[in-house]
Structure formats: C-alpha cells, structure tokens
Amino acid sequence: MKKSIFFLATALLISCNSTAQKNNPEVSKKKKQMTQKTDKVVKTDAEWQQQLTQQQYYVLRQKGTDRSGDGGYTKHFEKGTYVCRACEAQLFESGSKYESHCGWPSFDDAIPGTIDFTKDSTLGMIRTEITCTKCDGHLGHIFDDGPKETTGKRYCVNTSSIKFVKSE
Ligand SMILES: [Zn+2]
Structure with missing residues (x-):
C-alpha cells in the first residue's frame, strides 16, 4: 500500500x-x-534556375541525383562547413564527414535543426529523403549504415546540393 x-x-x-x-x-x-x-527562403522556379547551374537546379529543385564517383566533395576532407548551395544555410561540419565508399559525400551527423526528413517511396524503394529546412532544397537521403561508433547514420548528400566554406 x-x-x-x-x-x-x-x-x-x-x-x-x-x-x-x-x-x-x-x-x-x-x-x-x-x-x-x-x-x-522561397523563390520561383525561374529565380532558382537563374541562380543555380543546370545540374544544381536538377538536384536541388527537381530531386535529381549526381552521378556517383570520387569527384566533387566525395573525397574532400578539408576543415570547414558545408552550406546549402541554394540558400547558404549551414548544414554539415567537416568533422561529421567520413569516407563511406558509396560514391557520394557522406556525413554521420548534421547541424541540429537544419534538415527535414521525408519518407520517399519513389524508384521502388522506401528511403528517407533529406532536404534543407530553410529552402526545401533536395540534399540526398539518409541511411542506417553509417559508422556504428558514432551515430550509425549515413547522410548521403549530392555535391551539387552543398558548398564548402573553409574555416579560418
Ligand atoms: Zn537551403
């Protein structure tokens, strides 16, 4: 009692x-x-098209995907911050970047509150799409096969969606 x-x-x-x-x-x-x-950040398709290259527009605004490979930021490991290519919002710190050998830039974490997660069932797969919270630009997808010793997550991001800013 x-x-x-x-x-x-x-x-x-x-x-x-x-x-x-x-x-x-x-x-x-x-x-x-x-x-x-x-x-x-809200802009018309025409405004985005003017600001971005054809490939950046295709990836960010039409949810396209960069060709996989070692180009772009895939093998890039300088110290700094990756911002959204469309709206400059800070998304990933270089400390979160790791070599995943998947052919796209990969991060095990993002700067809190900067990314939205949406279920994506296109192309016969069930994945989670990641977009920039500020401008809704498509970044890539998130998977659960990241480094187990940290978050276990793999933010698989297109080079066309991000821009590297070196830290001083
Ligand atoms: Zn953005």
Whole structure:
C-alpha cells in the first residue's frame, strides 16, 4: 500500500513538472528564436534556375541525383562547413564527414535543426529523403549504415546540393 502511494506521488510530481515547463517563458522564447533562425527562403522556379547551374537546379529543385564517383566533395576532407548551395544555410561540419565508399559525400551527423526528413517511396524503394529546412532544397537521403561508433547514420548528400566554406 505504501509503495503505491509513493508511486502516485512520483507520477503527480512528474506531471506537475512538465506543466511547469510548458509555461516557462524561457522555453517559449527559445522556440521563437529557433523559428526565426529557420525562416524559409522561397523563390520561383525561374529565380532558382537563374541562380543555380543546370545540374544544381536538377538536384536541388527537381530531386535529381549526381552521378556517383570520387569527384566533387566525395573525397574532400578539408576543415570547414558545408552550406546549402541554394540558400547558404549551414548544414554539415567537416568533422561529421567520413569516407563511406558509396560514391557520394557522406556525413554521420548534421547541424541540429537544419534538415527535414521525408519518407520517399519513389524508384521502388522506401528511403528517407533529406532536404534543407530553410529552402526545401533536395540534399540526398539518409541511411542506417553509417559508422556504428558514432551515430550509425549515413547522410548521403549530392555535391551539387552543398558548398564548402573553409574555416579560418
Ligand atoms: Zn537551403
């Protein structure tokens, strides 16, 4: 009997805590800042076409895929940050990049809050598409065969979707 009262009291305490958090002004302030940070970049197809090369437009705006190989950023391992080729949002740190031998640039993690995940069942496969949160540009797909010692994830990204910015 004593035990069940203790349990009830704990449960009450937990539910009280979560209510307190909801009304915490600090938390809602943080949420607001995050929304501002990811304000959408919206452009017409014509505007994107003017800004991007044909291949970049095909990958980013029409969900195309770069040919696999060692070109582009696949074998690129300098220190810096990879930003979205279309809207310059920072997406990946070079520290997350690894050699996956899959023929595309691969990362085991992304900068938090910069990428959206969507189920993609095209081409007879079930995959998870990754897009830039800020401009909805197509980046590639995410798979569960990444390095087990870190996240286990492989963000498989097209070179055409990103741009490397060297760190000073
Ligand atoms: Zn973007």
